[in-house]
Amino acid sequence: MKLLVVNVNTTQAMTDLIGQSARQVASENTEIIPLTPRFGAESVEGNFESYLSAVGVMDCVQQYQGSFDAIIQAGYGEHGREGLQELFNVPVIDITEAAASTAIFLGHQYSVITTLDRAVPLIENRLLLAGFERRCASVRATGLGVLELEADSERAINAIIQESLRAINEDKAEVICLGCGGMSDLQRRVQEATGVPVIDGVTAAVKIAESLVQLGLQTSKIRTYAQPHKKKIAMWPLG
DSSP, rough: OOEEESSSSSSSHHHHHHHHHHHHHHOOEEEEEOOOOOSSSSOOOOOOHHHHHHHHHHHHHOOOSOSSSSEEEETTTTTTTHHHHHHHOOOOEEHHHHHHHHHHTTSSOEEESSSSSGGGGHHHHHHHHOOGGGGEEEEEEEOTTTTHHHTTTTHHHHHHHHHHHHHHSOOOOOOOOSSOOOOOHHHHHHHHOOOOEEHHHHHHHHHHHHHHHTTTTOOOOOSTTTTOOOOOOOTOOOO
16 A cells, blocks of 8 residues: 655655654555655745645645555645545545544544644634534644744644643643644654643544555545546646
8 A cells, every 4th residue: 555645845854754753653564655845835834835835735746656545635724635636536635634533533622733823724724624623622823833843842842732731721622633744753742741642643644544545445526526627727837
């Protein structure tokens, strides 16, 4: 089984981190193929960058030479999953939805701990679109940019733990979702510090993707995610 794990930004170090986290939980017969878009922002923290990343991710997957069984979009609250579902028959898993769908098996309400406050509405909208907002106690921001997660890991982990504890004590969250692909290596430390289940969307998405492939399931092509109509598209950057 081959899973494409696509970073939504162009920072290779973050792609490497995401790929490493994915491999840690992948089954022995699963090959993880991390991909970095050839264009886009170095970090995605707003609507403009998110829409840009959606095109970059679609281009990245279309440029990939080889077979694959599922696609994981490793961006939290980002646009683009639906476009991938139109373009490809294989299962497409967004890490935002993977984390939320896993959380509802483990507690009554969950909270998402993310980076900057401006990312909160994007995540809330993605959860609303996916139908997971009713079980979401809160989406909290640490105030750290995406690239700061790697640059100052101790500051990042402390901020994530503090916001997680506030979500548990003030918002009554019973499960915590880490709201950024760049947090994928912090799951264990946050869980130890908070005493509640902590979900990383990357690793959750890997197990969901594996299950769908093993069940022989693919994206429905009847209506919503039917293949795009063939037509001329002027100056389209996709490969």
